[in-house]
Amino acid sequence: MAVPLPADLDANGAPTLLQVWAPRCASCQAMEPDLVASAYAHPDIRLVRVDAGAEPETVASLRVLGTPTVIGIVDGAEVFRRTGRMTRTEIDQAFESLAGDTTPPVATTDGWLRVLAGATLIVAGFFVELSWPLFLGGASVLVWGTSTLLQRST
């Protein structure tokens, strides 16, 4: 279920891990070093931190009921939420679940899908009276897929 998010979390922005914290929250302080370390290990994921005391309107719009709360956001929509202290492993998993929407291992599948689609278009070209648009389109898709696979292997 999508939740109204702060205006700066635009719909097509980078995947974001938003943490609502409070200065007097012991669990927030306890997971602080792990959160920062994991954020450095996942530079493709944006970490946004909201101080519940300083930004009560934002916290209300997010319907956050306690701290610490961690919310995963992709394309401006909430994809997961967790309230309570998290271990380093759980924080890493949260980051990785967002990172999984960007490149590997999806890119390998992308490459093979493009190669297969390109080959299908080329083969179809033989059966449709040697259609040059199908050949050229198929060859372009084949090159696209091959370059994707080569990028993944290097």
Next chain:
Amino acid sequence: MKFINQAGWDRILRVFGGIALIVLYFADVLTGTLGIILAVAGGVFLVTGLAGWCPIYAMFRIRTNREVGAS
């Protein structure tokens, strides 16, 4: 940078559905204005399926590859 917002089944359906529409157009099975419209639609399905990103989905914040993470 764009992100993947389509599930695997969604992409495969788009890619091979798109190819089918394009091939049917070039094979003169789909003809006339409707044929051209379907061939263009097939091209759009093919490209969005291969890219894994659909602008219409992004506009309406739809994702068919939504996964529940740490919850």
